[in-house]
Amino acid sequence: MSAASFISMAGIVAFSQNGYAGSVYLMGWTGGYVLLAMLLAPYLRKFGKYTVPDFVGDRYNETARLVAVVCALVVSFVYVAGQMAGVGVVFQRFLGVDRTWGVVIGMTIVFFYAVLGGMKGITWTQVAQYSVLIVAYIIPAVAISLQLAGNPLPQIGFGQILGELDGLQRDLGIEAYTEAFTQTSMLNMILITAALMFGTAGLPHVIVRFYTARSVRAARYSALWALFFISLLYTTAPAVGAFSKFNVLNTIPGTAVDSTPTWFNSWRDVGLIEVNDLNGNGIIDVAGGLGPGTELIINNDIVVLATPEIAGLPAPIVGLVAAGGLAAALSTASGLLLVISSSVANDIYWKRINPRATDKQQLTVGRIAMAAAILVAGYLGINPPGFVAEVVALAFGLAAASFFPILFLGIFWKKATAWGAAAGMSVGIVFTLGYQLWTLPAFLGNEPIWDIPATGVGTIGMILNLLTIFIVSQFTPAPSELMQKVVEDVRYPGRSELVLAHAEGHLDEYAQEHHLGDPSGEDRRDGH
Template identity: 80%
Template sequence: MSSMQTWTLVFVVLTFGIYIYIAYASRVKDTSGFYIAGGGIPSPANGAAIAADWMSAASFISMAGIVAFSSNGYGGSVYLMGWTGGYVLLALLLAPYLRKFGKYTVPDFVGDRYSETARLVAVLCAVVVSFVYVAGQMAGVGLVFQRFLNVDTTTGTIIGMVIVFFYAVLGGMKGITWTQVAQYTVLITAYLICAVAISLQLTGIPVPQIGFGQILTELDGLQRDLGIEAYTEAFTDTSMLNMVLITGALMFGTAGLPHVIVRFYTAKSVRGARYSALWALFFISLLYTSAPAIGAFSKYNVINQLSGTTEAEAPAWYQSWRDVGLIEFNDANGDGVIDMAGGDGLGELVINNDIVVLATPEIAGLPAPIVGLVAAGGLAAALSTASGLLLVISSSVANDLYYKKVNPQASEARQLLVGRTAMAGAIVVAGYLGINPPGFVAQVVALAFGLAAASFFPILVLGIFWKKCTAAGAVAGMAVGLGTTLAYQLWTIDIYGNAEGFFGIQETGFGTIGMILNFIVTIVVSQFTTPPTEVMQQLVEDVRYPGRTQLVAAHATGALEEDVLHGERAAEDEPRDTGPDERPGPG
């Protein structure tokens, strides 16, 4: 076993041991702890957990590769703009109000705000989005094990499934949250050590965000010398239309992701949810401002080390990644020399986007312990998001479907059993999808964001800010948004021969179109269908204002019954606090 494999094994065993211990120490015995960690997580810790949950394998493993190995870095910037912009949108526009509404899950909000039919449609949307998203995470786990521990992708994915099964099923949201705090620590430490070391090596500047500027100038010159567009040139491989649509799908999809939204329910209060968002934005920015630098550093090193060499002359890292099938050399002219001129910026080389961050320490010649730490960081990123997604699937089935529809009299123990069983089943399906993913990690994840944008974002926004949005409108909007987007994504898969799509719109950007259709259908149908009850309209009004009226408090604690929220009883039958410290409800 090489020193790199030894160090990788050391870090993997050490970090996995920490995750399992945390899960055991945080094990829960009630549904509140299982679904929302009892609503008692401090803001800094919740912010770190949100960051780990949201920064998936796509962020850690794949994003820098997209930025690096597009024909330039500009096309890959849609992921940076969309994901970070979407988080700000979520933190400011939705999270505090959803937390104040006081339910466990997004389908729970949809069911209470609209109707039980809408709840069922929302459960379907949540499960579809989460399964597509988790496929990318499990594929990332298999990729790391494949390269660094010399096991096949299937075996690596199964190992990841076993670890997630243990701490997610045992600890629920409480165990997952504290595990994700540890996973964030591992992934950000690995990422920043790598970024700082390479920045120092190439530029002499220890701050990668600053050293990045110097390398960009040199990289532009290198690419021009190879006869391709400058690295910073705009719209060379992604049209302006697709830049807008993909950025929109990622942004609005982020604001509609059920596994991220549920994180704000784990905060101690609405104020805590706001501070959690602030902490999460800080933690996220540490990685997202470093990713473009790592992408540029990697491409600079790849061009300098490989362009004009033969495979026999190539460095050891090239041979290692080629042996596991993640680098290919297509010798088009038969001269045996790696020609990186033309094409997509790599010429005769085909490099899997998902290897860039994992390979960067080797490419830069960093010590074996750093290589092992980065591998552990990639696993932490994938597993943290996978566990959050699996909890969404579990809660959708156990809470929103079983408890709310099938057996409302179920005991706490029964609900926990159903939730854990649902999670175990979801892990098996997720593992299968990870072994057979429909694309590279970030591409699969981007499809999930498009589905979230098309299904959940309009319904959440209108549910909070338009009190007359109706149940029929919400059901129709979600069905049209999810249906059209999923159909387009499936239709544009290469096996059907429709990869170009309509007007050249990429499948990763169609979620924006689906979202617009959702908004239109929901608004139009709401104009011609029965409006919500006066109680519901009053509740929507109260949720948007500071303070906590009796109506909001009663709803958050479950004191409002179904016939009050959605039945015929008048709003004036319900108490409203009009004291000096609260906003009186409108007359």
């Protein structure tokens, strides 16, 4: 659960769009874990490789691995920028510093425990941080649900409050909260939801978690439990968004500009709420809606953090929510930095530059890479191209366009070739990243083609990736017969001596013992 889920999702559902349009984040990120649990996690665990580039290098070849490393670095840097931006928002409000110093403080914290902890340390750190963030998320939601709807279950209180919120928005001259397709088309709803779903299933730092499970069976249960714990937050988020918007619209519109509540002034003082008295009457008017160009602009990333204050809850709960926001951002940032450092140390330094490197040398290179990555992530966090959830959604689109097709076809189509995989990833990542840079206001800021947003173009990139793999695989050398047999065996439940030999690095010996021929193929020059 990242900063996008904890800090930003409820806000982007409630304020930047109406609730219906914002539901793409809820459906996409939850549905992605279903895809991961059903289509990828157990098979990748059985295959026995510990990172996405490792899987790609072994299933395809070293050229494909190098392309996968580049894709992993691009996805991870975009994703970690969103996390550092979230850290900056928390510290900006609760330490009273500006965004730059807030991000610098977060960078320092992440550096120490990510560099010193490693895979196992980060895994257990994330367990502790999830415990904090889910408690911090649910307690205010329960309290506000009781306060507004008289029901302690936010998911039920949410349903009761929707009708009132729709009526309140209409009375204020704003479109109804639940009205469909007012701010986005049906096509874009499908494209964004799909990009988030397939991107979730292809995220390198999520997939690597399943290798900490002890067995294939444990990986399946891990995915099931992950979905349960994720659903606790994702079914609560729309309730938090609706409750916050209801409270804001009940108290702020019609208030004098110089008579706003204390919580409002606290966030306004640090620049995360803006008031523009456009008509000069001294009153906050929201008839034109909320957001840029209107009289009231509320940063989406403050909604969850400000919810306890808006509802008048005690100070300890306000502090607990701030701790939850930090836990979400820092835990995900550490996992992403681990992907970056392992890609540089293992897949670039050891595989390409110094094959004789010792474990100590690889560890040193990994730590240097992590330190450099933190500096880059810090810069992107200080200058983010959008709200936390928007930045993270871009990373999901890149993951969908680059990784999901080669993982899915690598398991379920034994004749997918190395050159097909390398070409597919290249086409998907270049097209998607290029379109994002072309349309985002923080970069070139051009008008979207056919009104397709940067957050939804990953679906088109994924389709292009799939088509490229299929076409190129028809004209390039097929994987070795032995690798095709490994792929077949991976898909079937139960113990496979062939897959076990592959996972333990004894494929050559197994092939000779069972007279299965040379495991090397024309497209497998690493000789594994």
